[in-house]
Amino acid sequence: MHPLLRRPLLNLILPCLTLTLLLLTAYNLRPDRASGFLVASPPPTSGPAVCPNPDTEREILWPPRPKTKEEQLRYLLLRSSQPPPPGPRIRPVPTLPAACIDPWLASGLPCSQKAPPLPADLLWTWVNGTDPLQLSSAAAASLAAGNTPAKSRTQAASKLYRENGELLYSVRSAMASVGSWARRAHVVVGDYNLTDCAPESWRDENSTLHTFSPPETRMAQLPQWLRPLQAGGEWVDGGVQLDVVSHWEVGVREKVFNSFAIEAALGQVEGLADNFVYLNDDYFLLLPLSASSFFTRAYGLVFRFQSDLLVRGSSTSRASSTGEWAALEWSNNMLNQRFGERQRPYVIHVAKGMSLPLVEELQLSFPAQFEDTRTHVFRSNQDAYLGFLFPHFVIERHREVLLWSFIVARLGGEGDEWGEGQMEEAWRVLGGGEGEEYYKDLEVRRGERETLVEGRVKRVLGEEPKSTVYKFSSHDGYPYHLPSRAAKSFPTFPAPGHSPTGTTPPACTLEFELCLGTEGEPSVLASQVFKRVAFELPQCGDCLITALVGKSGVKGLNAFLPLPQAEPAGQEQELPEGLTPVLPLSSTWQSADFSLSTIFPHPRSSLRAFTLALLARYTYTIADTPVRFASLRTPLSSKQVLAALDKDRALAMACVNDDIVSREGDVRKVMGEWMGKRWAGRRDWERGGWW
Template sequence: MSTFFPRSLYQAFRGQCSYSAKGLTIILIALFLAFNLIVYIHFSDLLNPPIQDLPRKADQRESSSLVMSRHPFPPTSDWMSDWLYNQTVDSKLDESVGKGLKIDVVYTWVNGSDPTLMAVKERYEDASPFFQKFRAARNARVGQSNSGLTANRYRDMDELRYSVRSVAEYASTMFNRIHILTTVVDPETQESQAPSWLNNASLDVIQLVRHDVIFKDKTLLPSFNSLAIESQIHHIPMVTDVFLYLNDDVFLGTPMAAADVWTPLYGFVFHMEPTLLVPPFMHTPDNTLNVGEWDSLQYSNYLLSMQFGPRHRSYLAHVPHVLSVPLLDEIQSMWPEEFEATSSHRFRGEGQARDVHVSFFMAHYVAERLRETQLSSFWFNRLDANQDGILDWSEREQFLKRVDNWNQVQYEKSTQWPPLPYFQNFSSFVSNSEDHLRQLGMPPTGSSTYRLSGLDGYPFMLASANTTSTVQGLDNRPYMVNDDVQLRRCHLNIDFCLGSDFKSSTVEAIDHDASTTIFQRLAFTEFHCGDCLLHMLRQTATEPGLGSEILPVEKDSKVYQDVVSDLTKYNYVIAMSSYTFVSLMDPFGSQTFLNQIMNKKATEAFFCINDNVNNNPRVEAQVRDIFKRFLDQRFPTSSPWEKP
């Protein structure tokens, strides 16, 4: 399954001719749910206030320039500067650069089938106003006990054992340690959970980390909210600065290495789905039990939109996620109240489901900060050529001529077929990436294919964006990852994006404050203008790299070093992988989907198997048996850390 194909539609249409009547019923239900989701996303703009009308935290913009306290590689090294400036890899660099890089693996895990934990959880549910509010209505509607509302979210089907086996089989040379976050079963005895299969002699490699180690406020424990636990995940002692985060239902399917997670040249490796967009506003109905992730995604995008502009942002694929301790420290320092509130929600849905979704938040924060760094460097360091803090008419006139030429060429090329790139000699930062990684001792495995670099512009700029007006809803869809960045088109409207004063020759000078106001509009309020400007800068560059258009001119200056440091810190690529997400609901569908995964054993890089079985003991037992047989067949070899 392609990373960017809607899962529900894919699963519905695969093998549709061979399904029984029961299978066809499941397909129709899936299609109905998918249709309703599309309709909801498309029309939800009409039901919510425009994001521009909501208050902005005034102090966040200034605080976003925090410097990461540590990084796997020096952010201002000469060879990294050369890479950013002219896109060349120093010939002196060899395999010693990347060979020693180790990236820890982190799991969140709970054995919800543990009777002791179930009893503790039920006591806290009884005391939760959230559960009290919905218990009567839910029980009357579906006739089930409160403890069954989220049984599948906590039920243990021994997934962790086999996920760890997948890491042992396919990533043994990549990681240093495996950290498993565990809960304290009984607050009185302080007994914590441990996987029954784990060999105690392996605790030097697999480390059990209790939640009270990462939570500063111990009164918030025990927590049954994975989002709350993830909000504290960067507090794990001795975890590597960059680490790989997996839920216990995520599995590796093909060999994986550091190049699938993070590299010094290309930064973080993100997998996103531009076909599934998260809206930039909150939608929390008062009459539903919010226990899914969609509300937390919308809340996270709302926070990002208040800071970086009201953009529909791409969903993060259900694959292992790369996270960073220094960056999460930075993010938490900018949104301390929001992180604290998330950690305090013992169950999903508490606090009106306003939880920070850490993986989604960090990925898009990185993308926005890299974009902001490039745009601000051009605006304040290159457009202001004499560096006097004022945009005089001669500086603006030169820029306006360049934009006019760009717009004219864009119009001419849009009428040609097949379309042609702006410059034939444009070189993307991901060009020859495999050769560069081999030179650094980080050869790619094939599990992830680099498609777009954030250094080449914002990857999800809108296709055919209208820069004469504000973006409304989903009128414009983003370019896809497979779209050649050189063939993307955009028209930069000066009047709307920059204002009448900017293009008026009678305005001799625009002072720093006015220039900053224009930049804020261009880069954030009307974000599609900033996307187009950044795309123009890269496509019209006369030399490879960022040196000719974006980086400050004086390479020995502090401002140059600061820009290089931020570009290094927020560097990333968008990658594609073959992966599958399935939900186990009933015996027939479970067997069908698991057979499909088994048939793709040689090519499927990742797969996520979600337990969505209802609280029916007979169905649960049947699905558990089917799932167990699949896991034993797919990962038959015990990991080195299991009991004999």
């Protein structure tokens, strides 16, 4: 080669060699995009994997040396030493501005002050039941519980949590339906203790062996369709942030295969908004829904029931110990012990609007029952069922406040007295005739009400709740008025509006002496009369509420409330800062003290304002929304069921339940194709594919 050509060629070769060395180095020290931690060298071909450090690494691939790529899943890492979350506490519930509460609740006058929209989150519970770690853990737990063979409970757990890819499409459906007003999305997942790993070790220049033991670590299940995150990264779609939260982080410290145990800890999800929509992974939102389809400041929480399916209460359930009905009957027994016996309607399996402060109050009212449920590894016949308990707890609390307000706060007063003067005043308020003896029975008819007349909800809220019709409001009293004879279903709600006075038969007969008398004594305690009316003889309380709603006029609940003129001069009309009104927290009505001095030890504050704040706290609405429960069993029936969902354009919510009895793979394919067609658009936090 000519000497003049050597120098340019050398100048060309040297950069190429340098670039090649840099590329090889970068490859050997590449960040593994699937696992999120630095891979310094290929993993050993035998022995346990090196333990990851949850302080510096977000994810891990497990098992470390799979036979096939499909066997390896991504998991989130978290410290085992993480302390339990704070326990429940009494907190205020977001309601109307203080100046609006009296005119709205007492007289039905809408609030003219604009309040900001209620911040609201989405919350899912999800477990990948086909995860090998989940299956092996369930089998071991079943054997430890003395189930030999372990087939029955392991199969039950597998069916309940079998992974069909529903969560991805449930999230997509919710984002398409309510993403415009949702704040955050939370997915509560299962987790496992990571023990099958070895501490990291290395030798220095003197051949001394050093070992680094990272903190004890847990692996939380991770939806595989979420894109990998680097340290400090977040899953965000538009203005909605998504978080994955483990059972360990919400305080479930036993490895459980029991959805009721997981739900019992939902009040401890960190960062959850005061109002949230709770979904299982097989719940789908099919149409756009407004926040007022789930909760509002004026009408409160929105509940949906199947009124032709009633749940009895039982401490010795006749139902299977692994089924939903055992938990339903036990939970209704809990409500009976606290609020008086009655059957209550089944809660429909669809997305549910919930209040975090009231979930915490429910937990505080039944602490032992919820604590026990969180430790039940498998479903039992003594599980506290949050999804059933919550709406009925709110409804019963509101009923309790109505009766307490009239009997204790309005009539009994500070002295907790109930004698001739209180009975005469009750007789007068209830419409007893002048000069009549107050021990006679009173026939009670339903009064005309305009709370939900056509167009009024839209005028009050400024919008019509989408795909939702309000059928009953707590502003009209109590929905489950005990029928005079056995009924298979209730409630039935009369159409709002006017009807000719006196043409309807009596709704009930108030046995005044039985319900409100002193039982032969000159006087008794007002709080004792309240307990009799509210819990011991619930038909008395139901009829009294019906009567007082009628005496309140066409709107409002004024007849229940302490009178404004009864407030002492110089009394503050607003409640002390930091005071959250609440009635006793107890699991039985017998153990609770309802005396005014116990509940309201603030003589310089307004008792009327206190009572109104209680009513506002438990405000609710019962609504109708087009919903359907779809059961997938065989490939043919699944096609028919899903086609029916598509055909009904009015359907707003659906639960698509895995009840597969044959050809599981074919049913999963049918379902996957239906979900993929219905919600084809990817979200920003996805990496593609549900697995």
